[in-house]
Amino acid sequence: xxxxxxxxxxxxxxxxxxxxxxxxxxxxxxxxxxxxxxxxxxxxxxxxxxxxxxxxxxxxxxxxxxxxxxxxxxxxxxxxxxxxxxxxxxxxxxxxxxxxxxxxxxxxxxxxxxxxxxxxxxxxxxxxxxxxxxxxxxxx
Numbered sequence: 001x002x003x004x005x006x007x008x009x010x011x012x013x014x015x016x017x018x019x020x021x022x023x024x025x026x027x028x029x030x031x032x033x034x035x036x037x038x039x040x041x042x043x044x045x046x047x048x049x050x051x052x053x054x055x056x057x058x059x060x061x062x063x064x065x066x067x068x069x070x071x072x073x074x075x076x077x078x079x080x081x082x083x084x085x086x087x088x089x090x091x092x093x094x095x096x097x098x099x100x101x102x103x104x105x106x107x108x109x110x111x112x113x114x115x116x117x118x119x120x121x122x123x124x125x126x127x128x129x130x131x132x133x134x135x136x137x138x139x140x
Contacts, residue, residue, distance in 0.1 A: 003022075004023040005020060005021065005022045005023065005027070006020070006021045006022075007019075007020050008021075013034065014034045015034075017031060017032070018031070019031055019032065020032055020044060020049075027044070030043065030044050031043035031044070032044050032045055032046075047084050048082075050082050050093065050096070050125075050129075051081065051082040051096065053125045054080040054082070054123075054126065054129070055078040055079060055080035057123040057124055057125035057126070058078055058080070058119055058120060058125070058126065059076045059078045060123070061119040061122060061124075062076055062078075062100075062102075062115065062116055062119035063076060064119075065116075065118055066107070066115055069107075069111070071104050071105075071106060071107050073103060074104065074105065075101075075103045076100065076104075077102070078099070078101075079098070079099040079100075080096050080098050080099075081096065081097040082095075093129070096126075096129060098120060102116075
């Protein structure tokens, strides 16, 4: 399975801007810029997208963990807070903090914690946040 997105950037650093489009069309020419990333201008930014990906991936992974263990969640409400920090001349994502409010009838706290920790460790987005990155490019 391969999922795709496209980012277009015009201009330089603080003065430039761009737009994001996903293959599904959920994002279609969604604006992003320095101001949407580091200030409060309307639009998106990479960290917000990573937070959404992490929260949704974790919640789905936990739902599968619970199903396998014989439990049916009523609701898994997950927030992810992705932290962007200065790193030398640039920036790095230093951590992602997941906050979960779960409604799972019939499960005890110890069992739930085991399943939630497994989902936290094994959801694909958790894995990619520590992954080696490779790149290829075409210079036109």
